[in-house]
Amino acid sequence: MSVLCPPTTYLPPIAKIASFSVTQLLDALTYLQSLYHPEVRGSRRKRVQAPVFNGEQNSRLRHEDDNELQVIRSDAFERSYSIRWLTALIAQLEVWQDLSHSGEASLDDLGKPEPTFTHAEMIVQQAASLLAICAGVAAAGMITRNFIFGSIDGQRRVEAQLTDIPLDNDDYRSVGAQTWGGACVLAEMIVEDPERFGLDFSPDDPKSRRLNVLELGAGTGLVSLAIMKLLDTLPSFNHREVSVVATDFHPSVLANLKSNINANVPSTHNQITSTHFITTHFLDWSSLSTAPPPNCLSYPFDVVFGADIIYEAQHAVWIRDCLKAHLRRPFDSTISPAAFHLVIPLRPTHTFESSTVESVFLKASDVDPNDDAVLVILSKESITCDAHGDAHGDYTRGQGLGEDVEYLYYRIGWSNARL
Known part of the structure; x- marks a missing residue:
């Protein structure tokens, strides 16, 4: 030692x-x-x-x-x-x-x-x-980190600087005020292989449309920022409209999320006149409003992301209902099917919560594709990470110290979509 x-x-x-x-x-x-x-x-x-x-x-x-x-x-x-x-x-x-x-x-x-x-x-x-x-900030319980992601060949590079803030009076609902390993893993995977996550586009496609991206439980905004900065570097997206909406629900988390977004992207990205724009918005999965949604959530999303957002028994059900409302349904066989990409850690203290993903979302092979569309698990992958690093999450969410951290990556979509 x-x-x-x-x-x-x-x-x-x-x-x-x-x-x-x-x-x-x-x-x-x-x-x-x-x-x-x-x-x-x-x-x-x-x-x-x-x-x-x-x-x-x-x-x-x-x-x-x-x-x-x-x-x-x-x-x-x-x-x-x-x-x-x-x-x-x-x-x-x-x-x-x-x-x-x-x-x-x-x-x-x-x-x-x-x-x-x-x-x-x-x-x-x-x-x-x-x-x-x-x-300064570290002494006040805050910490700012620089994140660097890139492609395997080193040709693509994305950087972001994020500030974590203390939990709101130890309120577990404000855990999004800090950056978690799952967000780092998902952001890194996205930047390495955009096509895997539906972030590809051919400029010759006559049916070019705006790409709509949604993040659930965005927290400090790492995944949304990585996506926005990534698409800014891809030539095929130079003239295609892109909308990224980063959502959360706790007031202090939302305030910090907005601050991180503003600190990392040009002001033009927050304007409707830009071809690429990113916004933040309140979204509570537990009580989806029956009122008309705000403009930024009024259209169907092509890709939805979630990192480390399953830590209560009800979360998987709430997220399924949220996806029913916001994930684009299959309507055109020439357009790649929409998908929800979820990364969750396997914590010893939250084994039941983690298992709810596979009880709420069935496997694609268990559903008749001719039946009405339902949300199913299209693929599942296990990811192992070294445990070294800041241990702030280990005490609040029960991950053991000094051990590897295990994650599951799920790709979820509509059962009758073209795969």
Whole structure:
């Protein structure tokens, strides 16, 4: 088991920062990033080879003792020391840069090798980001993360920055205020293979229509943002209209969702005049209104997404009723059938809740395609992720610490649709 040291022990002494190499300084920053800016737990799929990008998602320390990590992370003195250390590092780097640019001192005079100046700007940016986290939002119970997804061949890249906020007085209904591993897994899969999720389009198609996308229980908005940013990068969608509607129901979750959307997309994406636009809206599955729906929910959706949204016994039933109202029914054999893509974790404390998916939605093979259309499970896939990362969800939703995180991915659609 790895030994986890507090910042006061691990970091180079403040008074001697100038004597440490670039490699040592980067190692120290990577350590602080793992401590105060953790990845979402259960968000790293196990596979032979994952897409590789330069960025914080690849700078991860793996600690087997998550309890010890939480103790150090919550220690006010250690956080204060980290702030002072980062401040001193930034000041020293700025001195080196100023002297180098002014020509008042040579590299030999400073005793620093060339790589220090080559990497100085990158180190300053990373240190400044960590300083803001340690001194600001993280101290207030908030955390902001950068997410990077891409295609297997590395030709496509999507980035998003999301802020998690504390639960509303420990109200379990506000769990969407934080980013969960299921959303990370689903967003990554979508960006890697858009066609698998119905996000493909031929510009020569004479029946080109607006693509309508809905996310249920959008939470912090990661999946919806990944889709919008992905479609912006695909040439086939340059002139096709796209509408993404991210929904949730808890007031604080909705407010944070809207804030994350606004922080990540150009203002034009929120305007009806744009060919690609994204909106947020209230949607309570438990009480679908009989009144006319708002404009953004008044049309049928081609693709619906849900990540980690089954954690009560009634959820699967409510979601089925919601899909009946919003998922486009088959009407034209030349158009790809609509589908609902659902990713749920298999938590030991929520085995019954997870099982309701397969009791509410039958398998396609068990339904006569000549009968009236019903929503069925078209496919099912198991996904395994490493458990390392921020453990905030483990205490509120019962996932065991230090174990792999298992997910199920369901594709659900109408029984009489062309498959």
